[in-house]
Amino acid sequence: MACTGVSRHAPVDLPLASPGLAGPSRGLNAETTTNGPFAVMPGASEIIFLGTGTSEGVPRVSCLTREPVTCRVCRSATFPGSRNRRRNTSLLIRYAHPDGRIRNVVIDVGKFFWHSALDWLVRYRVPTLDAVVLTHSHADAIGGLDDLRDWTNYSRAPLPVYVRQQDLDILARTHFYIVDTDRAAAGGVARLDFNVIDATPFEVEGLRLTPLPVPHGENTTAFGYRFGDVVYISDASGIPDATAELMVGADLMVMDALRPRRPHGSHLILEQALDQLRRFRPRRALLTDMTHDYDHESANAELSRLRETDGLDVQLAYDGLRIPVTL
Secondary structure: OEEOOOOOOOOOOOOOEOOOOOOOOOOOOOEEEOOOOOOOOOOOOOEEEEEOOOOOOEEOHHHHHHOOOOHHHHHHHHHOOOOOEEEEEEEEEEEOOOOEEEEEEEOOOOOHHHHHHHHHHHHOOOOOOOOEEEOOOOOOHHHHHHHHHHHOOOOOOOEEEEEEEEHHHHHHHEEEEEEHHHHHHOOOOOEEEEEEEEEEEEEEEEEEEEEEEEOOOOOOEEEEEEEEEEEOOOOOOOOOOHHHHOOOOOOOEEEEEOOOOOOOOOOOOOOHHHHHHHHHHOEEEEEEOOOOOOOHHHHHHOOOOHHHHHHOEEOOOOOOEEOOOOO
């Protein structure tokens, strides 16, 4: 399977996070897309980014415990409303079902899921979860499974979780007390209904999801997903041609872009992500799964130049961003 890799374009020279202290990045009072302000209509479908950071998140503890603190991005991320604060990648799909009730489907529940839920599910008044869909079984995708008990404690039915068999096999070891509740110690555990999926499209509460198999390093794979005209790939080191065929024509693409420079074994970096976006040319694109090497404001200012030079509308996503979508 062929994967696009080396860029044939001049690289985008984003400034690396520079030493020194910084104040808060722009606050979260106005919701914006890459094309400017917008409003989500009541009862309409939308997506909400619950997290846009890599496994260790931003800020990094090690950056804040150094004397003196020199990491500008991590220092900025400590301020309320900073768009440099990034928790594990996670996406909430709010699907406006034809019956009139919104269905809430979460992609990935990583180590920081409880914090993300406390921030964004509370802020946007999301009272229930209808399903969880997993991309793979690394800790930044499954570490918050135990916290789902808060949504199953008072529910008569278990919460559906859609997962590949190879990932469920891992969960049977790492979260054995959830997969087999008979092995749980006294006390409450999340009641989950595990549904095994493969690369075949499937439906969750009437929402059709098409799995997008991608390599996530040399010996690991993950799923991205397409739903409607949205493509979401949070963990990938390339995109095989067979998967690319499923992505053609997407209106919005969310793409893994771990850091501005230095190749990584299991993730796309910025220029590789931009090459993929040049390959598909979506109407708009957002980057996710980002380290502290990106400063939100300065990176987006630089990326905005691609509208003129490459015809690409691409920006960094941020935790709490909500975007209306047609599903």
